[in-house]
Amino acid sequence: MPKRSAYPLIFTDLDGTLLDHNSYSAKPADLLIEQIIEQSIGYVIPITSKTRAELRSLQASIPISETISVTENGSVIHVPDGCIFEGAKGPHSSIAGIEYTQILDQIGKLPHNLQKYITGFADMTADAVSKATGLPLDQALLAKERQATEPFLWRGSDTELNQLKMIMTAANIRIQRGGRFYHFTGQAAKQQAMARIRSAFAKQQPDQDIIAIALGDGPNDLEMIEAADFGVIMPNPEGVSIETTQPHVRIAPSPGPQGWVIAIRDIFAELGLILPKS
Numbered sequence: 702m703p704k705r706s707a708y709p710l711i712f713t714d715l716d717g718t719l720l721d722h723n724s725y726s727a728k729p730a731d732l733l734i735e736q737i738i739e740q741s742i743g744y745v746i747p748i749t750s751k752t753r754a755e756l757r758s759l760q761a762s763i764p765i766s767e768t769i770s771v772t773e774n775g776s777v778i779h780v781p782d783g784c785i786f787e788g789a790k791g792p793h794s795s796i797a798g799i800e801y802t803q804i805l806d807q808i809g810k811l812p813h814n815l816q817k818y819i820t821g822f823a824d825m826t827a828d829a830v831s832k833a834t835g836l837p838l839d840q841a842l843l844a845k846e847r848q849a850t851e852p853f854l855w856r857g858s859d860t861e862l863n864q865l866k867m868i869m870t871a872a873n874i875r876i877q878r879g880g881r882f883y884h885f886t887g888q889a890a891k892q893q894a895m896a897r898i899r900s901a902f903a904k905q906q907p908d909q910d911i912i913a914i915a916l917g918d919g920p921n922d923l924e925m926i927e928a929a930d931f932g933v934i935m936p937n938p939e940g941v942s943i944e945t946t947q948p949h950v951r952i953a954p955s956p957g958p959q960g961w962v963i964a965i966r967d968i969f970a971e972l973g974l975i976l977p978k979s
C-alpha cells in the first residue's frame with residue numbers, strides 16, 4: 702500500500718505570532734502562506750481573539766481571505782465561499798459557543814448589585830473602547846462588532862465576581878480573564894475549534910494524514926498548542942511568555958513572523974514535505 706501523504710493544517714494565532722507585535726506585518730510569513738496555498742500542500746487557519754470584522758480588515762496584509770478562520774477565541778468558525786465544511790457549503794459562520802445577543806440578555810437579567818460593576822463593550826462607545834484597549838478608533842469600531850463573546854471591565858470584589866460566575870455558569874456562560882478585561886464566553890475554546898476543523902478535514906480527505914500544527918504566544922493559545930501534533934510557542938518579547946511541560950511542544954527560535962517561517966519550514970521538513978525556497 703502506498704504511504705499516506707501528510708496534509709498539515711496550520712492553526713495560527715495572529716497578534717505576536719503571525720503578525721509582528723509592533724509593525725503588525727506578516728512578512729516574511731505572508732509569502733510562505735501564499736506558496737502553501739498555491740501548491741495545495743497544507744491549509745492555514747487563523748485562530749484569534751479578534752472579531753470577524755477585525756480579521757477582515759487584516760486581509761489586505763495576510764493572504765487568508767479564502768480560508769476557514771476562527772474568531773473570538775474559538776467561538777465562531779467562518780467557512781469561505783464554496784468550501785464544504787461538515788457537509789454544508791460555505792459561506793457561513795458557525796457559532797461554537799453562545800450567540801452575542803444571548804450573552805447581553807443574560808447580563809440584562811443580572812441583579813443590579815452585580816450588573817452595576819460590569820462595563821461591557823456594548824455599554825462603551827468606540828472611543829471608550831479605543832481608550833481602554835489602546836486600539837486605534839477604526840479598529841475599536843470593528844472590535845465592537847461581536848458575535849459570541851463580550852469583553853468587560855469589572856469594578857466589584859472577588860466575592861462578587863464569584864457570585865457572578867455562579868449565576869453565569871447556570872446560563873452556560875463562562876468568564877475568562879484576559880489582561881485588563883474579563884470575557885463572557887460560551888463553552889468554546891481554540892483547542893475545541895481546532896479539533897472540530899481537524900476532524901472535518903479527516904472525513905473529507907480520508908486518504909491523507911491530517912496533521913495539526915498550532916502556533917501561539919498567549920495563555921489562551923496554550924491548550925491548543927499542547928493538543929496539536931506539532932505545537933509551537935512563539936517567544937513574546939513584550940509580554941508574558943507561556944511555558945509548557947509537554948515534550949512535543951517546541952519554542953520558535955525568534956518571535957513573530959520570522960520565527961513562524963522557521964518553525965513551519967522545520968515541521969514541513971520533518972513531515973517530508975518540500976516547501977519552495979523563499
Ligand SMILES: [Mg+2]
Nearest residue numbers: 714716717919
Ligand atoms: Mg497572540
